[in-house]
Amino acid sequence: MQKLTFDHATITVQNLELSAKFYGDILGLKEIENRTRKPTIRWFSIGDECELHIVEGNTRSIEIHIGVHLALKLSDFDAFLSHLRSCNITHHNSKGIRDSITTRADGVRQVYFQDPDGYWIEVNEAGA
Numbered sequence: 016m017q018k019l020t021f022d023h024a025t026i027t028v029q030n031l032e033l034s035a036k037f038y039g040d041i042l043g044l045k046e047i048e049n050r051t052r053k054p055t056i057r058w059f060s061i062g063d064e065c066e067l068h069i070v071e072g073n074t075r076s077i078e079i080h081i082g083v084h085l086a087l088k089l090s091d092f093d094a095f096l097s098h099l100r101s102c103n104i105t106h107h108n109s110k111g112i113r114d115s116i117t118t119r120a121d122g123v124r125q126v127y128f129q130d131p132d133g134y135w136i137e138v139n140e141a142g143a
């Protein structure tokens with residue numbers, strides 16, 4: 016069997032413009048060409064030729080839980096925390112406790128926060 020590699024993740028959002036602004040401005044993800052050319056979809060690079068597709072649609076039946084999240088890593092964790100604060104975004108630890116940071120057993124710090132539709136995002140300093 017051939018080796019599988021990650022290609023993309025897709026989320027459904029209520030307001031495409033609001034979500035695209037969040038992923039571009041707050042997370043700093045680069046918007047890339049939407050090869051479907053559909054006006055209800057935006058594509059963002061999440062590194063190493065991997066993509067996040069944001070699709071406008073019905074989100075009523077989507078169940079949100081902190082255990083299901085998008086995880087991203089960076090090198091300057093403290094600067095990112097300051098950035099979140101300056102954008103009035105509240106971070107949580109892995110248990111959902113507000114204004115808290117989780118430190119994993121290996122010493123890596125991580126925080127969780129929500130996008131405009133409530134999807135949880137983890138940012139950590141792993142591999143930094």
